[in-house]
Amino acid sequence: MGAEPACATGEFLAVQLARDLGDGERAIIGTNSDIQLAACNLARRLHAPNLWWVSGPGGMANPDRGRLLSTADPENIETAEAWIDLPDMIDFIDWQVHFFDFAILSALQVDRFGNINTVVVGDHARPKLRGPGTVGISALTALSKRFYVVLTRHDRGALVPKVDFVCGPGFLDGGDSREQAGLPPGGPKLIVTPLGVFDFAPGSRAMRLRSLNPGVTLEQARDQTGFDLVVEGAPPPTTPPTAIELATLRDRVDAGGVLRRKFP
Amino acid sequence: MTMARTSKLVSLEDAVADVKDGAAVGLGGWIFHSQPMALVRALVRQGAKDLDLVPSPGSIAPDLLIGAGRARSTVCVFISFEQHGLAPHFRRAAERGSIQVHEMDGPGYAGGLRAAICDLPWMPIPDLATDLPKVNPAHYRPLPTAPGERRLLAVQPIRPDVCLLHAQQADEFGNVQFLGAPFFDVMLAQASRRVVVSVDRIVSPETIRRSNHLTKLPYALVDAVVEAPFGAHPTASAAIYRADEAHLREYVEASAKPEGFGAYLERYVSGAGENSAYLDRIGGGRLSELAVSESNVA
Numbered sequence: 209m210g211a212e213p214a215c216a217t218g219e220f221l222a223v224q225l226a227r228d229l230g231d232g233e234r235a236i237i238g239t240n241s242d243i244q245l246a247a248c249n250l251a252r253r254l255h256a257p258n259l260w261w262v263s264g265p266g267g268m269a270n271p272d273r274g275r276l277l278s279t280a281d282p283e284n285i286e287t288a289e290a291w292i293d294l295p296d297m298i299d300f301i302d303w304q305v306h307f308f309d310f311a312i313l314s315a316l317q318v319d320r321f322g323n324i325n326t327v328v329v330g331d332h333a334r335p336k337l338r339g340p341g342t343v344g345i346s347a348l349t350a351l352s353k354r355f356y357v358v359l360t361r362h363d364r365g366a367l368v369p370k371v372d373f374v375c376g377p378g379f380l381d382g383g384d385s386r387e388q389a390g391l392p393p394g395g396p397k398l399i400v401t402p403l404g405v406f407d408f409a410p411g412s413r414a415m416r417l418r419s420l421n422p423g424v425t426l427e428q429a430r431d432q433t434g435f436d437l438v439v440e441g442a443p444p445p446t447t448p449p450t451a452i453e454l455a456t457l458r459d460r461v462d463a464g465g466v467l468r469r470k471f472p
Numbered sequence: 473m474t475m476a477r478t479s480k481l482v483s484l485e486d487a488v489a490d491v492k493d494g495a496a497v498g499l500g501g502w503i504f505h506s507q508p509m510a511l512v513r514a515l516v517r518q519g520a521k522d523l524d525l526v527p528s529p530g531s532i533a534p535d536l537l538i539g540a541g542r543a544r545s546t547v548c549v550f551i552s553f554e555q556h557g558l559a560p561h562f563r564r565a566a567e568r569g570s571i572q573v574h575e576m577d578g579p580g581y582a583g584g585l586r587a588a589i590c591d592l593p594w595m596p597i598p599d600l601a602t603d604l605p606k607v608n609p610a611h612y613r614p615l616p617t618a619p620g621e622r623r624l625l626a627v628q629p630i631r632p633d634v635c636l637l638h639a640q641q642a643d644e645f646g647n648v649q650f651l652g653a654p655f656f657d658v659m660l661a662q663a664s665r666r667v668v669v670s671v672d673r674i675v676s677p678e679t680i681r682r683s684n685h686l687t688k689l690p691y692a693l694v695d696a697v698v699e700a701p702f703g704a705h706p707t708a709s710a711a712i713y714r715a716d717e718a719h720l721r722e723y724v725e726a727s728a729k730p731e732g733f734g735a736y737l738e739r740y741v742s743g744a745g746e747n748s749a750y751l752d753r754i755g756g757g758r759l760s761e762l763a764v765s766e767s768n769v770a
Binding site: 240278281285293294295298333341346350386391 | 502503504505529548549550551552554555558559562563566567568569573575576577578579582583597598599600601602603604607622623651652653654655656658659688708710711
């Protein structure tokens with residue numbers, strides 16, 4: 209990654225996300241979400257002590273162990289402030305508009321307008337690749353005030369012109385098509401990848417390069433993206449994790465080094 | 473003369489004996505937590521086929537039934553091996569087109585269970601602008617709404633013939649206690665015609681009463697209870713043992729080739745007819761390591 213100080217991809221991504229999370233916001237973390245969880249707990253340690261997050265599957269609120277565990281893991285219960293049964297959470301997860309300020313998701317494919325696919329690559333009846341499925345992604349992308357996508361790979365297989373299956377609506381076909389589909393205001397805010405940080409251009413709602421990660425060239429970002437990125441002027445470099453951010457992450461959020469091991 | 477209370481405690485094999493060919497089978501838990509694996513292995517041995525699986529977000533429970541050739545269809549809310557990759561048999565069967573996949577999302581699954589629980593013909597859910605209604609029109613149907621109103625879908629009831637669940641403890645009467653999150657298990661139980669629960673230990677009615685806030689499934693909602701220590705293995709059971717990552721890797725590796733998976737089934741399913749025989753094959757040393765709390769692991 210070439211950042212100073214040196215850090216793993218998973219740590220770099222968690223720090224980029226954490227910076228954008230606000231104090232007092234409400235968030236939901238899904239299953240298999242190490243980077244997402246690290247981002248929330250890092251934000252809580254640094255600038256957002258009142259950030260509230262809940263584990264989608266397990267219902268634990270603000271579990272804080274100093275090390276990363278699966279969000280479904282019952283070990284999270286003993287350090288959580290609350291523990292809510294899933295049936296009690298369904299109304300605000302699956303129904304309520306803007307209960308959550310944000311969700312952070314991952315995907316098999318993300319497209320030009322920030323739509324997410326974790327279902328199939330290819331045709332649904334005879335897929336080239338069968339993914340795990342939708343779970344809560346539909347509700348989180350449709351109903352949160354905003355969402356983020358974190359990708360640990362950035363290539364033409366992951367960033368495609370149009371997703372093969374929309375399981376999480378972004379800006380759909382761009383422009384005002386999200387609103388036309390009857391969805392509440394929202395949509396993707398940032399996509400963070402090993403190559404850079406991306407947002408969406410006003411009006412077209414097409415993915416736009418916001419900053420390039422250290423050591424990454426514009427040509428490389430263009431070559432590894434399956435559609436034309438919006439680029440305005442010379443993109444600035446992404447600010448790498450500071451010493452304080454990285455030390456806090458390693459000492460108080462991910463003491464077991466899960467991010468370094470899983471996402472080197 | 474006083475009548476005795478009715479025990480619902482049965483053997484593993486008896487618990488699944490009357491699952492018929494073509495039955496809709498609900499599977500509880502969440503990915504690598506509380507998958508009802510001892511019951512699933514017993515169901516594979518029982519031989520019922522053409523099953524329509526209704527798994528909550530899961531991993532090896534649906535995947536093993538698909539790999540063993542027992543399922544003709546499955547609901548898919550989420551079937552994943554997470555850090556170990558994609559679910560090997562589910563993935564292969566879906567890519568070959570040899571299993572019908574009823575694609576669903578969390579809201580559709582929860583709404584379908586609620587419709588069944590409430591004896592409603594359908595339950596409204598918000599239209600979230602996904603492709604799900606396109607590939608699964610049988611479960612998702614657009615509802616007429618006036619201009620300016622929130623767009624809605626009707627989801628059909630999900631009513632399994634039987635559901636298989638795993639929890640930590642119960643008394644012999646079927647009062648089931650959860651030491652961790654119940655995930656969708658309580659809804660699945662309420663929606664199913666028959667409810668079968670394995671637990672790691674049967675405890676006394678006094679123990680149940682002493683911590684009755686843990687009883688999420690009172691016996692009126694339970695048809696059969698089975699004592700199956702480590703019955704969720706290789707997935708985790710809250711506060712009792714963790715997931716067996718090495719065994720999950722072994723399963724994924726064995727699933728790469730038919731002969732490898734045949735040997736897996738022989739060793740861990742067909743050739744291990746009692747839960748104790750299965751546990752012997754996993755080994756006491758391994759099981760004791762899984763019972764160690766993460767808090768105590770450096």
